[in-house]
Amino acid sequence: MSAHAESHPPVAHQSSRVDARTLGMFLFIASEIMLFGSFFTAYFFVRVGEGTPWPTPGHHLPIYVAGLNTIILVTSSFTMHWALQSIKRGNRSGLQAGLTLTFLLGLTFLLTQILEYARIGFAPYTDAFGTIFFCLTGLHGAHVFVGLTLLLAATVRAFRGHYSEKEHLGVEIPGIYWHFVDVMWIVVYTTVYIL
Secondary structure (H helix, E strand, C coil): CCHHHHHCCCCCCCCCCCCHHHHHHHHHHHHHHHHHHHHHHHHHHHHHHCCCCCCCCCCCCCHHHHHHHHHHHHHHHHHHHHHHHHHHCCCHHHHHHHHHHHHHHHHHHHHHHHHHHHHCCCCCCCCHHHHHHHHHHHHHHHHHHHHHHHHHHHHHHHHCCCCCCCCCHHHHHHHHHHHHHHHHHHHHHHHHHHC
16 A cells, blocks of 8 residues: 555545535525425415415505515526626626625615515514514525625635636535525515515
């Protein structure tokens, strides 16, 4: 046995074609879907099981503001995709612009959501409707905040030149999470505000 073989452990066996870090993000997202599922179960129990009118009489949901917020968040998915595709082609300025725009759009979404909370006219403790509304939208808002933190880290690294055509997992993994956040908002918006 050579001296080189004795000083280094063997290379870990990789049984999947998906990178372990990417697979980890997909598994994390699966657990988050289950978390959202429990909140949606409570929503459907209150609304369908108990026959509670939605929204409860006396409450008003700002459907158009939330709709505009939906457009903002969906647009941020396109800018995130643009950022990732840019670095895959070696376009650093496209990466930087895409990540910056994604972060700013996400921040706009979150600030608009906070403003909506301040003006909504009811609270989580008002009734079951208020509790479910704030739990579902607040859970999503917490995920947006986490996504913004990941995007900020990726953006700072992008401006420091950390990514290349071959090494861009630090953009891809936050992108996967961000797309999950966007899709989950579409489900929340459709369920809470539209149906």
